Amino acid sequence: MNAVTPIHASLTGLDGFRVEIDSARERADVILDRPPMNTVAMAQRDQLRKVFEALDEDDRVRIIVLRAVGEHFSSGGYIKGFLEASPEHVSKLAWNIAAPARCAKPVIVANRGYTFGVGFEISLACDFRIVSETCQYALPEQKLGQIPGSGGSARLQKIVGITRTKDIVMRSKRISGQQALDWGIATECVPDGELEAATDRLVDELRSFSPIAQRTAKKLLNDTEDSTLAIAIELEGHCYSRLRQSDDFREGVEAFHAKRAPQFTGR
Template sequence: MNTQQIEQFLSTEFDGFTVELNLEHERGDIILGRPPFNVIAMSQRDILRQVFEAFDAHSGIRVIVLRAQGEHFSSGGDIKGFLEASPEHVSKLAWNVAAPERCTKPVIVANRGYTFGVGFELSLACDFRIASETTRYALPEQNLGQIPGSGGSARLQKMIGITRTKHIVMRAKRISGQQGYDWGFVTECVPDADLESTVDAMVDELRRFSPLAQRTAKKLINDNEDASLKVAIEMEGHCYSRLRSSADFKEGVEAFHSKRPAVFRGE
């Protein structure tokens, strides 16, 4: 799709969430909109994936933000929908939830209040998790005789280790935003009143950098998650070498020596 087609798609009325484009600040927002608990329906997940992909393809967007209306991010999925969905449909859930991770652009999620189940899993697939002090994270599937099915336990274990993951998953424990920060899966934990301004500041911070260098760093770090140290260092060297010939690197060096802000173009 070209930019016009993408914007036409993004102007559609979506079920369970809304979309905002702020091209002046080069940002696209997805806002969960089924308050008070922003339950995420089964059918909603595939459309969310498509919106993430559209934002990623939009030439005017540098940063993607996922947030929610009201005092809770999301209490999780529509439980009844799991019983009604076909096994084939359910098998695609993890792919849809992984859409933020696959985006080449940085994705920030703003969490407050309940961030449970698929709401937590979506947040774990983002690059930066900004939590309000009111945030409560949980993977409560054990209460239903189930386990997380969209990457929740897998991503969490990579971030915080086996012992803490078992504590959260096997005991269905709720974890505060501050504890998430202390354990290392939350980027920043801020007072509730500062959540939006913190996200705004991070968007503007990320926009200062080279889009090419940002894309390269995100893919490199994600790909190296399962690599040995030797392979990871080798891949980092290859990516570094490629960026040395980029126009953005040339601009960055010239701007540094001229003591002026760099103007990156993603080339």
């Protein structure tokens, strides 16, 4: 990467992860870094939410990448922390882990090795999941006498349906990177040594589009996931009409006719 700068000074002392911003590439990386398995502590979940919210407001950033140091993305949460946390704290877990989905900007996650529990759940909240062939997804909470508590089973069911979700959740079954691709969980599956390059390519591709069109598409798709077809089409029409008034749409049309690359500004 090019020169990187840290996240806003008000978000210091991050627990088990760090943030790097590459202004030249309009990219922010949220990097899980708690060797050897990148377990996610209870306090870390709230910090992750705050970081995603801060990056959403950072004008230097167009694309957010969630990744991890080492051979495993995350083995899941810090198990003992669940017994120590108050019921009120635990009730906020799903809201914190849903931060990538609420973020207006595109969020990519790069998964390799163990991606279990909350590691899988926060990955499901991202827009694009690039996985290596070593990736193993799992929601193993049944082995603890529990169920997923941060949106995992709900998000997964939307993607793969109730039959496959029961197979994964109720049997604590592991899903390989290739199977995740085949089932529509993963966006792309690549050899382990190519994970970073594939992530970089997607960042550059997404940066070539209009920021306002990207934000509109993400919000529309998220908002209409549970709506009827008629409502989804109606909302799509309103969003389309609004974007027709944007500078980026005019630039896109003019660039198309001039056979040149568009210079989008996000307005």
